[in-house]
Amino acid sequence: MNPPVRLALALVFAWGAAAPARAAQVERVKRERSVAVTGSPAEPLPVVRVAHGTPTVFLFPAAINRKTLTFDETRIRVLDAGERSVIVQPVADLPEGERYEVGVYFADGRAPSRAAFVLITDPAEVDLRIDVTRPESGGACPDAPPREPKPEDLVLLGLVDKEGITVTPIKSHDAVTQGFVVTRAWAYRGKGWVLADMRIDNSAGQQPWFPREAVLTGRSGLPLRARVVREEDGAIQAGGQGRVVVVAEVAQLNASPVFTLEVVGDGRTLVVPNVRFPKLGAGGGQ
Secondary structure, eight states, rough: HHHHHHHHHHHHHHHHHHOOOOOSOOOOOEEEEEEEOSSSSSSOOOOOEOOTTTTEEEEEEEEEEEEEOOTTTEEEEEEEEEEEEEEESSSSOOTTTTEEEEEETTTTSSSSSSSEEEEOOOEEEEEEEEEOOOOOOOOOOTTTTTOOOOOHHHHHTTOOOOOEEEEEEEEOOEGGGGEEEEEEEEEEEEEEEEEEEEEEEOOSSSOOOOEEEEEEEEESSSOEEEEEESSSSBBBBBOOOOEEEEEOSSSOOSSOOOOEEEEEEESSSEEEEEEEEOOOOOSSOO
């Protein structure tokens, strides 16, 4: 068993041992089982049973791209995401009939390229460990580049609807003590998602900086975990500039929410206050 898998299992057992027993709650039967990734969009997603008091670990047969992990942060927590594992736990037991998807792409690009599951709560059983299996395929053709995204993809994927995309500027920000300057930034809002697109200067004399994760904290409610997407490979060098995109999936927001954005990287954290996402409207920038 490789070290990432051992670490994931150790975390699961540690969380499970720390969870207080509830005398009034009937003990669920804990299961460990194998689940196959669907090979076609027409196939129904496999169902995984989760419970508030028990972390569920997914062990993957190949490395995953953690930046592509998607889930509803209002109902599901990701306790840990490793090279080949993800540990999830619902914020509370999911009501009967509610189903939430969690998905992630494999890093190698081979088909099937994405592993996705539907999470439910079962009063009698809970899945403690899911060993993910992946159907064999011909693999990805090394000579065929990935298809460029097209405008219609946004509509077909449900990321844009009749309300369109709205955009507002984010003020330039000097984070002198952290060694950063945000020179240009825009806040986007679409159907079920928000995005901050920033140009960041790493000040001269600082260490190279690679942004790895981000959190949006509002004036009320739980913080939103966001993923970081880079336009360039590698760290932002001292005296250099890089483009950093922060994306968060959201079920519901206030009309014009204001957040503090924290981008965590190697050794330093960039804090950008007063990030105001726009109101949803009838398309177009503001």
